[in-house]
Amino acid sequence: MTTTRIALTVNGESVSADVPARLNLADFVRDQLGLTGTHVGCEHGVCGACTLRVDGEIVRSCLTLVVQADGCAVETIEGLSDSGEIADLQAAFRERNALQCGYCTPGMLMTAQDLLRKCANPERTEIREHLSGNYCRCTGYHAIVDAVERTAKARQRRS
Amino acid sequence: MKAPAFSYVRAESVEHALELLSRHGNAAKILSGGQSLLPALNLRLAAPAVLIDIGRLDELRGIKLRDDVVTIGALTRHADLLTSEEISASLPLLRKAAAHVAHPAIRNRGTIGGNLAHADPASEFPACMLALDARMVIRGEGGERRVNARDFFRGIYETALEPHELLAAIEVPRPQPGSRTYFHEFVRRSGDYAMTGLAALAHVDGAQLGDLRLSYFAISDRPHLARATSHLVGVEITAERIAEAQAELDAELDPPDDQQASAAMRRHFARLLLFRCVADVLGRPELAMEAVR
Numbered sequence A: 001m002t003t004t005r006i007a008l009t010v011n012g013e014s015v016s017a018d019v020p021a022r023l024n025l026a027d028f029v030r031d032q033l034g035l036t037g038t039h040v041g042c043e044h045g046v047c048g049a050c051t052l053r054v055d056g057e058i059v060r061s062c063l064t065l066v067v068q069a070d071g072c073a074v075e076t077i078e079g080l081s082d083s084g085e086i087a088d089l090q091a092a093f094r095e096r097n098a099l100q101c102g103y104c105t106p107g108m109l110m111t112a113q114d115l116l117r118k119c120a121n122p123e124r125t126e127i128r129e130h131l132s133g134n135y136c137r138c139t140g141y142h143a144i145v146d147a148v149e150r151t152a153k154a155r156q157r158r159s
Numbered sequence B: 001m002k003a004p005a006f007s008y009v010r011a012e013s014v015e016h017a018l019e020l021l022s023r024h025g026n027a028a029k030i031l032s033g034g035q036s037l038l039p040a041l042n043l044r045l046a047a048p049a050v051l052i053d054i055g056r057l058d059e060l061r062g063i064k065l066r067d068d069v070v071t072i073g074a075l076t077r078h079a080d081l082l083t084s085e086e087i088s089a090s091l092p093l094l095r096k097a098a099a100h101v102a103h104p105a106i107r108n109r110g111t112i113g114g115n116l117a118h119a120d121p122a123s124e125f126p127a128c129m130l131a132l133d134a135r136m137v138i139r140g141e142g143g144e145r146r147v148n149a150r151d152f153f154r155g156i157y158e159t160a161l162e163p164h165e166l167l168a169a170i171e172v173p174r175p176q177p178g179s180r181t182y183f184h185e186f187v188r189r190s191g192d193y194a195m196t197g198l199a200a201l202a203h204v205d206g207a208q209l210g211d212l213r214l215s216y217f218a219i220s221d222r223p224h225l226a227r228a229t230s231h232l233v234g235v236e237i238t239a240e241r242i243a244e245a246q247a248e249l250d251a252e253l254d255p256p257d258d259q260q261a262s263a264a265m266r267r268h269f270a271r272l273l274l275f276r277c278v279a280d281v282l283g284r285p286e287l288a289m290e291a292v293r
């Protein structure tokens, strides 16, 4: 199989690899880099479990080829977690029971943090709208919206 | 599932992309944002031998205002349409529609060119382009040609594009000052493809409608411009006029019956959207109440 040489950064670290064209970014970070926090649910863009950041914007990693991410800065849930960027959001999820099986959680955190970076004080409807592309089969969403809302309020108090 | 194997070429310029398209013919597919193509590959509904990635061609990106025309480069993303001040000011219909196209992470990659070339009958932008009477700027190795939205959409996933051609831009005439727009869709979950929706452009002349373009989506194999509006233009609008237009609309539609919605449900949505739109653009909410009764 022909492969293409690519170079990108993942959570700030330089990575280069020879990859087949059909390899998507989700399988690349999971299988080749061992970053299994990015989950794979539907593989056609519907569930949001595979959401990660490319050049600062959230994308579906199951709908992004690694070759398309050549030269880009990729951030996974491990990156956001280790840097402490979302420590408060993660704590709010835990306190509010906003996760049960946890399958959707990395994608939910990525998407929620994306909203909080753009909008400091979102309405509940805005939170629901921003998370509309992320399925959760356990929680019924209510607790997730609560956790995001609490985090927004707490961050506002701190700033 | 995983995508089948294919080879990948990153186009260096539009000319390069066109040359690759001619060389590979039907075996090749253009890759823009990949938000329709990659699901199709992952589901193994498509198996092209070569993907030609045009995603980095800056010459195909951006929004330009010139006189009475807004030119939108094919690689302009849904997210760009949502945040562009030029679009909000000159083509509010597109901004309203963009908020209903998929979800934030998908809007960060999906492009207007890919969306229109994909021509999903349930898609919002094709209907907007028909309402706005836009023109598609198509490039092939032989040069450039323009096709009106009403001739561009040919059926389910079918357009006037030839296999060796590329959609380069869309030219949208700026609606006259004082025009009003209306957009609404019925969906099961925000961001999903619609069960039925309407993108409309109206020109209000005093208390009457000078012009009304009702462009329905998810109601036919392509966006549908209602002919029933002839009952509403240049007349005093009453509940009776609206009922006549609804009956006419019902007669001209032949909606599909599928797992998304039954044909009867789609007809119902189409009638609802007609009076809601007219009541909204005329600023006469009581019309909607009368029509329900």
Ligand SMILES: Cc1cc2nc3c(=O)[nH]c(=O)nc-3n(C[C@H](O)[C@H](O)[C@H](O)COP(=O)(O)OP(=O)(O)OC[C@H]3O[C@@H](n4cnc5c(N)ncnc54)[C@H](O)[C@@H]3O)c2cc1C
Binding pocket: A044, A045, A046, B029, B030, B031, B032, B033, B034, B035, B036, B037, B038, B039, B074, B100, B101, B102, B103, B106, B109, B110, B111, B112, B113, B114, B115, B116, B117, B118, B120, B122, B123, B124, B125, B161, B165, B166, B167, B168, B191, B192, B193, B194
């Ligand atoms: C979960 C989900 C929900 C979605 N919901 C909606 C929705 O509600 N409404 C909606 O409208 N869309 C929806 N979409 C589709 C989305 O809008 C796509 O981004 C868009 O349809 C395709 O744009 P793209 O740039 O990603 O094109 P690609 O996927 O790269 O290409 C799509 C097709 O067009 C061809 N093509 C691409 N660019 C060009 C060009 N410039 N010239 C010629 N041919 C070209 C490709 O070869 C391919 O056949 C959804 C997608 C997902 C995954």
Ligand code: FES
Binding pocket: A039, A040, A041, A042, A043, A044, A045, A046, A047, A048, A049, A050, A051, A060, A061, A062, A063
């Ligand atoms: S695995 Fe990517 S959206 Fe479901």
Ligand code: FES
Binding pocket: A098, A099, A100, A101, A102, A103, A104, A105, A135, A136, A137, A138, A139
């Ligand atoms: S916690 Fe199980 S899917 Fe969301």
